[in-house]
Amino acid sequence: MLILIVIILCIVAGVSFYKHHNLLGSITIVLLIMAQALLVMDSQYHYATKVNDDIHISQVKPITSIHDNHVMVTKGIKEGKTTYQAFVTKNKTNSKNHIILNKDKKVLVNREKNHQNQLVTNNHQYQYTNQFANLLFAGITNQNQLKQQVVTYNLGNDWL
Known part of the structure; x- marks a missing residue:
């Protein structure tokens, strides 16, 4: 599920920056970094286990x-x-x-x-x-x- 969220956030960020919606693009980049941090925590530190x-x-x-x-x-x-x-x-x-x-x-x-x-x-x-x-x-x-x-x-x- 988290991988799907990361893919959707990448698409939204790309489209937002392409259409010059910099605020929405910046917010999705922050959310993307947070989602990737959760992925790293799960793979390296077994987060929530x-x-x-x-x-x-x-x-x-x-x-x-x-x-x-x-x-x-x-x-x-x-x-x-x-x-x-x-x-x-x-x-x-x-x-x-x-x-x-x-x-x-x-x-x-x-x-x-x-x-x-x-x-x-x-x-x-x-x-x-x-x-x-x-x-x-x-x-x-x-x-x-x-x-x-x-x-x-x-x-x-x-x-x-």
């Missing part, structure tokens, strides 16, 4: 078990000068390999005796605080934009 946490918990099982020791595969993957860590387990439901790469997220591995072999995904996402802001920034929205993702493996001591 708050951060919501979304937590998803799923069960994981090991790739294999050797003498009652469960195995989670980790491998360093080099991309240029940066090395990322890949974590591989299996999903509890469909037994497919589940790969998580710590490229754009933080990955923690907690091992304690009483853990239930869980994968906890915590997503921190931007949400607009009201419907007016959601409508105003439609099309250039920060709605549900991911700020940070933290993936935590809660595993028992029998995992290697």
